[in-house]
Amino acid sequence: MTVRVRFAPSPTGYLHIGGARTALYNWLYSKAVGGTFVLRIEDTDLERSKREYEELQKQDLKWLGIIHDEGPDKPNPKYGPYRQSERLDIYAKYAQQLIDKDLAYYDFTTDEELEAIKAKSEAEGGFAGHYQGKWKNPEMKAEALKKIAAGEKPAIRFRAPMKDFTLQDKVKGEVVYPADMVGDFVIMRSSGLPTYNYCCVVDDMLMEISHVIRGEDHLSNTVRQLMLYEAFKAKPPIFAHVSLLIGQDRQKLSKRHGATSVHLYKEEHYLPEALCNYLTLLGWSHPQETDIFEKNEIVSLFDLERFSAHSAIYDLVKLKWVNGQHLRKITNSDLVKELAAIVPAGHAFLSQSADWKEKCVDLLKQKVDFITEMIPMMDQLIFDEEIEMSDELKDILSWETTPKIISYISAEVGKLSESYASEAQLNTWSEFVKKDLGIKGKPLFMGLRAALTGKGHGPDLKHLIPLTPVSVLKKRAAKLGA
Ligand code: GLU
Numbered sequence: 001m002t003v004r005v006r007f008a009p010s011p012t013g014y015l016h017i018g019g020a021r022t023a024l025y026n027w028l029y030s031k032a033v034g035g036t037f038v039l040r041i042e043d044t045d046l047e048r049s050k051r052e053y054e055e056l057q058k059q060d061l062k063w064l065g066i067i068h069d070e071g072p073d074k075p076n077p078k079y080g081p082y083r084q085s086e087r088l089d090i091y092a093k094y095a096q097q098l099i100d101k102d103l104a105y106y107d108f109t110t111d112e113e114l115e116a117i118k119a120k121s122e123a124e125g126g127f128a129g130h131y132q133g134k135w136k137n138p139e140m141k142a143e144a145l146k147k148i149a150a151g152e153k154p155a156i157r158f159r160a161p162m163k164d165f166t167l168q169d170k171v172k173g174e175v176v177y178p179a180d181m182v183g184d185f186v187i188m189r190s191s192g193l194p195t196y197n198y199c200c201v202v203d204d205m206l207m208e209i210s211h212v213i214r215g216e217d218h219l220s221n222t223v224r225q226l227m228l229y230e231a232f233k234a235k236p237p238i239f240a241h242v243s244l245l246i247g248q249d250r251q252k253l254s255k256r257h258g259a260t261s262v263h264l265y266k267e268e269h270y271l272p273e274a275l276c277n278y279l280t281l282l283g284w285s286h287p288q289e290t291d292i293f294e295k296n297e298i299v300s301l302f303d304l305e306r307f308s309a310h311s312a313i314y315d316l317v318k319l320k321w322v323n324g325q326h327l328r329k330i331t332n333s334d335l336v337k338e339l340a341a342i343v344p345a346g347h348a349f350l351s352q353s354a355d356w357k358e359k360c361v362d363l364l365k366q367k368v369d370f371i372t373e374m375i376p377m378m379d380q381l382i383f384d385e386e387i388e389m390s391d392e393l394k395d396i397l398s399w400e401t402t403p404k405i406i407s408y409i410s411a412e413v414g415k416l417s418e419s420y421a422s423e424a425q426l427n428t429w430s431e432f433v434k435k436d437l438g439i440k441g442k443p444l445f446m447g448l449r450a451a452l453t454g455k456g457h458g459p460d461l462k463h464l465i466p467l468t469p470v471s472v473l474k475k476r477a478a479k480l481g482a
Pocket of ligand 1: 009042213214218
């Protein structure tokens with residue numbers, strides 16, 4: 001089977017995190033089976049759709065590495081155009097086919113009349129909300145055509161068959177839609193614009209979409225779509241309705257759960273691979289239960305059988321942790337380049353040697369989840385000359401051994417003419433404190449740390465001290481000794 005999948009966003013806003021997950025699953029599946037990933041723009045809401053949003057969503061997809069094979073900018077003449085607003089003649093043509101077969105009918109009912117019809121059918125115990133107006137009657141077609149000839153514009157309503165529909169969904173299993181679930185529905189508005197369920201089916205059919213992977217919020221739409229496939233005598237695609245993303249409070253994911261637009265994650269320096277990794281896991285599981293991977297690594301493992309039917313809880317803490325894992329996988333030389341691009345102009349980082357920079361990022365990346373966090377961390381650990389009198393530090397300073405270490409270190413750093421102390425130098429100091437001052441164990445390590453860093457805890461001194469400018473060590477020692 002030739003696999004063709006699609007991501008079909010409406011360009012009415014930024015790319016939502018849930019949309020990104022849908023796009024990712026479709027992309028992964030197309031790559032897993034050597035299929036085609038289509039980008040289709042569902043812009044029939046002419047008022048809310050904006051070309052800028054289409055561009056922004058495309059940029060976000062690109063940032064995530066979710067690249068389409070076909071779309072408005074990569075058309076295949078057999079299937080395009082890829083913007084629904086450019087396919088209106090196609091929708092009209094197919095609606096006409098349904099009219100000709102009496103599977104759909106012209107409807108001139110006004111909104112007010114519709115309300116009255118609904119109220120009446122409810123009062124009579126009919127199917128609440130189902131259209132039962134006069135235009136449903138096939139005999140009304142002649143009158144309808146007269147009105148059209150006179151310039152009136154009807155909606156086109158699909159005649160919903162009164163029978164059960166059954167969907168074999170790849171995620172939800174068997175879903176039965178009872179016969180009375182939906183009544184006749186509008187497929188073309190009087191404005192000439194198609195409705196979502198209708199144009200979605202026409203497009204999926206003509207674009208030969210084999211699999212539709214989308215959020216389960218569309219599950220209730222699918223019955224209308226199945227009806228239309230049947231009317232067109234077309235085989236429906238295989239559907240996989242993936243569970244929705246929810247917040248910790250089990251409510252639908254919204255802004256109060258954190259950023260919901262992909263571009264905000266980009267601005268906050270999340271790594272695209274980390275976001276893809278985390279989104280993949282929200283609804284799909286790795287066969288080896290692996291948590292950390294790049295999307296290219298799972299392409300060969302991705303299938304539709306490992307989707308979870310349960311809602312996926314969006315957990316920012318876990319996402320941040322995943323980001324940290326990916327940050328640690330970046331090579332030091334790449335991290336140096338990226339950090340150099342975001343430190344403020346004139347920052348001390350920029351004027352260090354290449355070796356220093358690599359060692360610095362190697363140390364910092366163990367401590368943070370985001371590259372941006374490296375800057376305050378570096379300022380505080382390496383360049384900060386101030387002594388912050390924490391309770392921990394006060395305690396260490398109160399030990400009778402500590403002043404001895406401070407005065408020794410103060411004298412020693414005062415003698416240094418180099419810009420940085422070496423690890424060997426640190427060992428010499430430590431040996432002296434141990435042997436000549438007779439201070440061992442905790443009082444030695446903590447006292448040395450206090451004297452050199454002005455802090456009660458932090459990274460291993462053997463990594464930290466060779467990165468700290470001697471000028472800073474001198475200032476700290478002077479402040480501690482004062
Ligand atoms: N434009 C629809 C949406 O953004 C697409 C739904 C579908 O995948 O069929 O929700």
